Amino acid sequence: MKDMLDIIKKNIGLEEDEEKEEQETIIVPEHSFYEIILMKAKNLDEFDFALNQIAEEKNPIIMDMSLLERESLEDFKIAGEKLKAFRINTGGEAILLSKNSNILIITPPEIKLIRK
Amino acid sequence: MKDMLDIIKKNIGLEEDEEKEEQETIIVPEHSFYEIILMKAKNLDEFDFALNQIAEEKNPIIMDMSLLERESLEDFKIAGEKLKAFRINTGGEAILLSKNSNILIITPPEIKLIRK
Structure with a gap:
């Protein structure tokens, strides 16, 4: 029955309409289920890597900074500056x-934080 | 042209095929951009409401429980039991x-927590 309809469509010149229908197909994003990462930043390298991951993978991170603060107050301050830049740039x-x-x-930026 | 095709389809008995095509339409979820709620639970009612919201709206909540603990240790314990039930049930x-x-x-359950 489907074949028959295709032949009829072709004969009466309906291929254009059919194409239009195809264009309207909706593509569902690959991961509608998402992840939240929980991590402790041990050093500035780990911190940098995590910031990049947020921008690239679009997943939020909950980050414990206490270890970084304890290890190096200098690095902790640099991390603070990088966070400021992250907010402004992204x-x-x-x-x-x-x-x-x-x-x-x-x-x-795709994920909104709502304070209630 | 579309009307003409509909008439042809009807005449050759293709209504069933058409219905099948409609069923295959993909529904995109209303919000692909999602929210994370930040809140302080002030009492057990607010806590209950928040738990229901998570199950219904599928948004994660970061909840500060310190106020609830300070106000009523009894309510705080009840909240703990409700969280246990929430995990088991949902x-x-x-x-x-x-x-x-x-x-x-x-x-x-749609949102995964990844510990790193």
Whole structure:
């Protein structure tokens, strides 16, 4: 029956309409299920790698910075500057979750943080 | 031209095929860009409401429980039991982010928490 319809369509010149229908096909994004990464930054290299991952993979990271602060206050300050640059350059966000602990949530611009 | 095709289809009994095509249409979820909610639970009602929101809206919540613990240790314990039930019933996750602060991340089963 389908073949018959195709022949009829072809004969009455409906190929264009059919093409239009195909163009309207909706492509579903590859990962509608996403991940949130939990990590401790041990040094500045790990911190840099994580920031790049957020921008590339579009996954948010919850990052414990207390180890980095303990290891090197200098590196901890540099990380703070890099976070500022990340926010300005990408439009992402970085928020301290608690004053008692150095835990941040860092998100790409695609993910909105809503304070309630 | 479309009307003409419809008439032809009807005449050769192709309505069933058409219905089948419609069923194959892919529905794109309403928000591919998602939100992470940051909140302080002030009482058990707010806590319950938030848990329901996670299950319904599929958005993760980062919840500060310190206020609830301070206000009523009894309610705080009940919240703990409800979190346990939430994990078992929905397959979602609830993780304490730091021992120093009572901040949890609670996620629906669609969102995976990856510890690195």
